[in-house]
Amino acid sequence: MTTRGTASGITSGRVWKKPPFIANPWVRYGLIALTLTYLFWAFSTLPFDWERISEGLPRAAKIFGGAFPPSFERAELLWKGFKESFQIAFLATLLGVFLSIPIAVMAAKNVAPKPIYLLGRAIIIISRSFHPVIVAILFVAAVGFGPVAGILTLTLYSIGFVAKLLAEEIEEIDWGQVEAMRSVGAGYLKMLIYGVFPQIMPRQIGLSMYQLDSNLRASAVVGIVGAGGIGGTLMNAFGRYDYDFAFAILLMIIGIILISEGVSGWVRKKVW
Template structure:
């Protein structure tokens, strides 16, 4: 009689040991070759530790004396984030329905998926540079950038949620002769509403973080204030700006948790 193992062990994803260890070795060799062939100036990297020490020494204690400039930059970032989140959600909902394979016909599905893929293909900084060149420096470029950024994230996850719905409710309404809009509002929206609320709250604080990044290339908001502070070597003021950004994100995270509990 064959002895049974005394404990269960999860099976390997790759069952063949030779292939499994071959992949491990190949990945290790690739990693070593990548580090060896990258043009890294190790001497400059070592000197960078000393420069980083000077930056941190100059950053403490944080300087809040120019609070007016800090607050105006933060409020501009907040406006950009709210506008981008609202616009992104309004555009993402119909795009998500287009990109849901169980709702849309194939041509519409491919169009919706293609649009989402294009929106996700470019980093927000690259999109911000394009919009800065197109509409000039300022918050408009930042808002347009983050609308594209929101579409790429929200529409994709919302489309996946639509594809996971209980389709029996949709078929029941269709069998009773309900039109498409009635089916959408009474059979689909109630099932995806919790995900929509969660994505909207997450995207708001995500856009607030991203506004600080795209502002560095001239797309308005507190990122521009932060870039100017670093450009003037005002590291103490830069630390104050960073602390305000982190504090705002923490507050938004706590508020979003409370709101989700109330609405869902």
């Protein structure tokens, strides 16, 4: 840390230092050589089937050729798939955010005892360990095809993301408000309600909007493995070689994501 003079007085600021891999030429060139060696080894050992790849290029051209122009003739089926995806994403976001709040409190080391903190962090780590598609496959096997598997999958996915960021937000709160609550004899629950939650509320609203946007995208993916939503409609279209209808579904997914991205971005700006 150094101080710098300005026209208005003295201010403090951090001086950036080169990391070792930039400052030391031996370390820098050694890392570059290691990276190039690994890339060569990876590409030389992976089982690329170049003959199969060359055969697939004309097939891909046929698929893209059959996708134009997109067909919106079955708009009712398209709307039904999207409506189910939105319902899955919305319910999973509500459940995920609701469950994330107590888990975030458990995983914040400044408001939770050490054993509870470790338990909360373990729940977050487990929730973040697996891709939603893998979790969807497990839930489809457990509860069957349909939206229930999708809701459970995206709820777990939401907990892993929202609880982690909320826990970090709780750890960075202004502790003076909490001390003020304790000084007047407030218990643990009142301390959370009046001293902690008001400070993280803007962040929580922004994260909820972002997670809804993320769940809308993920609902299309998990639907491919049978967890409901427009992803199942997309897979059925590909299975029937209805490439023009499949392209219409993809266009609708892109349009909905663009709209949700705009809305969630606007809400986050208003809140933060």
